[in-house]
Amino acid sequence: PYNGPSADEILRKRKEFLSPSMFYFYEKIRNGRRYLDAFGGIATVSCGHCHPDVVDAIVNQTKHLQHSTILYLNNAITDFAEALASKLPGDLKVVFFTNSGTEANELAIMMARLYTGCHDIISLRNAYHGNAAATMSTTGQSVWKFNVVQSGVHHAINPDPYRGVFGSDGEKYAKDVEDLIQFGTSGRVAAFMSEAIQLNWLQVTCLLPYSAVRKAGGLCIADEVQSGFARTGSHFWGFENQGVVPDIVTMAKGIGNGIPLGAVVTTPEIAEVLCHSNYFNTFGGNPVCTSAGLAVLRVIEKENLQENAHVVGSYLKERLMAIKNKHEIVGDVRGRGLLLGVELVTDRKLKTPAKAETLHIMDKMKDMGVLVGKGGFRGNVFRITPPLCFTKEDADFVADVMDCAMSKI
Ligand code: PMP
Numbered sequence: 001p002y003n004g005p006s007a008d009e010i011l012r013k014r015k016e017f018l019s020p021s022m023f024y025f026y027e028k029i030r031n032g033r034r035y036l037d038a039f040g041g042i043a044t045v046s047c048g049h050c051h052p053d054v055v056d057a058i059v060n061q062t063k064h065l066q067h068s069t070i071l072y073l074n075n076a077i078t079d080f081a082e083a084l085a086s087k088l089p090g091d092l093k094v095v096f097f098t099n100s101g102t103e104a105n106e107l108a109i110m111m112a113r114l115y116t117g118c119h120d121i122i123s124l125r126n127a128y129h130g131n132a133a134a135t136m137s138t139t140g141q142s143v144w145k146f147n148v149v150q151s152g153v154h155h156a157i158n159p160d161p162y163r164g165v166f167g168s169d170g171e172k173y174a175k176d177v178e179d180l181i182q183f184g185t186s187g188r189v190a191a192f193m194s195e196a197i198q199l200n201w202l203q204v205t206c207l208l209p210y211s212a213v214r215k216a217g218g219l220c221i222a223d224e225v226q227s228g229f230a231r232t233g234s235h236f237w238g239f240e241n242q243g244v245v246p247d248i249v250t251m252a253k254g255i256g257n258g259i260p261l262g263a264v265v266t267t268p269e270i271a272e273v274l275c276h277s278n279y280f281n282t283f284g285g286n287p288v289c290t291s292a293g294l295a296v297l298r299v300i301e302k303e304n305l306q307e308n309a310h311v312v313g314s315y316l317k318e319r320l321m322a323i324k325n326k327h328e329i330v331g332d333v334r335g336r337g338l339l340l341g342v343e344l345v346t347d348r349k350l351k352t353p354a355k356a357e358t359l360h361i362m363d364k365m366k367d368m369g370v371l372v373g374k375g376g377f378r379g380n381v382f383r384i385t386p387p388l389c390f391t392k393e394d395a396d397f398v399a400d401v402m403d404c405a406m407s408k409i
Pocket of ligand 1: 042099100101102103105128129130131195223224225226252253
């Protein structure tokens with residue numbers, strides 16, 4: 001039973017003491033009521049809320065040493081770095097820990113700029129990479145940008161098979177990357193940064209833009225903040241779905257099951273650039289967070305969560321496709337593993353975003369006990385990114401509730 005303060009009390013204090021810019025997805029979740037979480041803090045909860053192994057790792061480490069990476073020698077950081085490096089291909093063996101995805105991407109961008117001696121970065125329209133100076137520049141959506149100086153980034157056309165101007169023609173999207181390099185830069189670039197799998201990037205190969213960028217001297221950075229850590233089911237990393245090996249991989253969210261932790265993994269040669277001056281991060285890689293990270297990796301392996309994401313995710317996607325066949329309002333179902341999207345439209349031909357309806361259905365689903373996320377530039381896409389321990393029964397519950405909420409609209 002829940003004995004804490006009421007939702008009204010918490011909301012009142014949020015209003016009074018927290019930044020007015022803070023938003024939240026679920027107003028007035030009812031106290032004492034059970035909900036099925038099909039959003040998992042935007043793909044953050046990888047092995048389930050408060051997984052006992054992760055909690056134990058955090059508690060035990062907290063009792064011994066909480067801080068720090070630079071002052072005291074400890075094995076938590078090296079053990080996790082070794083385990084993490086073993087999950088990555090090729091020369092991707094050097095790990096830098098951060099506290100968030102934004103920090104990881106900022107560091108990756110800086111390293112690419114230092115390594116290549118170039119400033120220009122190519123990223124994708126519709127991308128999200130963070131909210132500090134360089135990452136806000138690479139982010140490609142006005143709703144996540146402020147009017148502050150953002151320089152040196154060129155946004156390529158998003159390879160979106162559903163709405164993109166070139167449909168599923170990967171070569172045309174890759175040509176746009178080449179054109180940006182030819183017409184918008186000196187012909188040399190620092191990097192191409194992309195979410196290894198944007199919800200809508202799935203059917204388009206990464207190989208072509210990667211080779212165009214490398215020809216221009218640039219590095220390829222894969223942002224695995226949402227798509228990493230077994231979420232896509234078929235592979236541990238999103239980029240593996242596309243048959244590429246990036247030069248720098250960034251991660252956060254699912255790496256720590258909710259604890260603040262991020263990482264950049266790259267090759268020894270690229271990592272060298274940070275020796276040109278002093279680089280450190282006070283909390284990045286602290287023993288408590290890295291112990292949590294190691295516990296998460298072990299749980300993913302011990303409980304076969306990658307396989308589970310594949311099996312349950314494929315099953316859920318099938319059920320969502322059946323819902324699409326039944327309800328006109330569903331324009332597109334996409335994704336892989338437990339990284340799924342359902343786009344709602346009021347007119348399938350015109351693809352008119354069903355923004356109000358999305359909110360309404362989301363609310364009805366919440367009333368029936370299911371929490372899904374909402375996203376997309378137009379606010380009309382359900383994001384389904386549950387903990388990777390989701391069961392088929394959970395998937396059925398989500399699909400039944402969605403079907404029911406759509407039938408009532
Ligand atoms: N990259 C991606 C793909 C993300 O989804 C996010 C967070 N939504 C970030 C980077 C930034 O991570 P953080 O919020 O931890 O700074």
